[in-house]
């Protein structure tokens with residue numbers, strides 16, 4: 001179409017026929033989140049760019065290549081659209097002193113995120129996340145890790161996602177991460193020339209990321225230095241914590257696979273990390289991911305005297321909808337559709353429609369009128385239970401002919417009786 005401005009690459013419209021599927025997903029999620037005691041938090045969709053740079057890691061792909069900065073004409077420079085939710089939730093948690101108000105803040109959020117990625121199936125520039133964060137002083141407990149994973153798996157079950165598969169790993173404590181960084185560099189340095197260009201940079205900036213590089217050559221180097229399926233050399237304390245998380249999962253009958261190469265793309269994680277994949281999504285098969293990020297609270301200015309614990313995850317809702325497969329369409333319906341036989345009757349039909357709506361009866365009409373047949377067709381299309389017909393005789397007698405659209409039965413009803421008549425039958 002000439003002169004039509006289309007939507008930006010990597011974004012999508014959610015049309016009225018699709019919104020009921022989103023709504024159903026959200027309702028299911030809210031129901032389960034309430035069972036687990038999580039409460040909704042809403043933060044702006046843009047933040048100070050330094051929030052993301054400081055939290056997600058200057059070297060992470062999300063910050064390095066994908067941040068969408070806002071250009072404004074005022075002095076509000078240095079703003080970026082949020083690429084994820086965790087950083088902003090931690091910012092808000094600290095700014096609003098939630099640690100002083102409650103022991104453990106169990107928060108969830110739902111909304112659009114923005115990443116300047118190369119668009120492909122399941123990878124968008126604007127996508128929606130449903131995220132969950134549990135943050136509190138002294139809150140690190142393997143049982144909380146297990147709760148978060150149980151919550152994620154319960155939601156996926158309620159969404160009807162096919163073949164969810166939970167992969168978990170532990171990156172160890174902050175000290176472990178620093179030590180393993182040196183350990184990995186030492187082992188990788190002789191193979192450096194064999195690594196892909198991205199991993200050459202990761203070697204310097206975040207050597208952990210070499211472990212989950214998808215390039216075959218990098219994978220074979222990692223296998224050579226790590227062995228097949230060998231865990232990272234973590235401290236006994238970190239190993240113990242991870243073992244407890246696994247025991248809790250087993251006790252809850254939640255199947256999982258330990259994936260020693262799972263490291264995640266954002267820098268803030270320590271200890272437990274996880275990813276959940278689903279069937280039928282092709283290469284972008286992670287429907288959700290998350291982990292522990294207790295160190296981020298201090299990184300973003302939290303009181304150093306407080307021993308914060310934090311863990312969470314986020315689902316990609318577009319991917320969840322893809323993983324649900326073909327869904328039966330949810331057809332909207334009206335209770336009543338006004339049909340008027342003369343444009344002169346429109347004011348009366350309009351008033352009755354508003355009266356019905358005011359009494360909680362959903363109603364509609366066709367503003368351009370038309371023949372009885374075409375208005376009844378419109379009533380049919382809007383799945384109306386009843387057509388409320390206003391003809392010459394009815395106008396004179398201050399009545400309407402109410403037609404049941406399912407069985408075609410008809411009944412004459414006085415104007416003042418219309419609402420109770422319909423209410424009785426709906």
Ligand code: HAM
Nearest residue numbers: 084086123124127286287288289290291312313314316
């Ligand atoms: P993430 O792995 O970057 O983690 O994103 C979580 C999920 O969002 C992914 O598993 C995927 O389903 C979806 N997603 C990510 N990028 C895109 C994209 N470009 N297009 C479509 N879907 C996408 C986080 O964002 C962390 N904040 C999760 C977290 C919460 N960790 C702790 N708390």
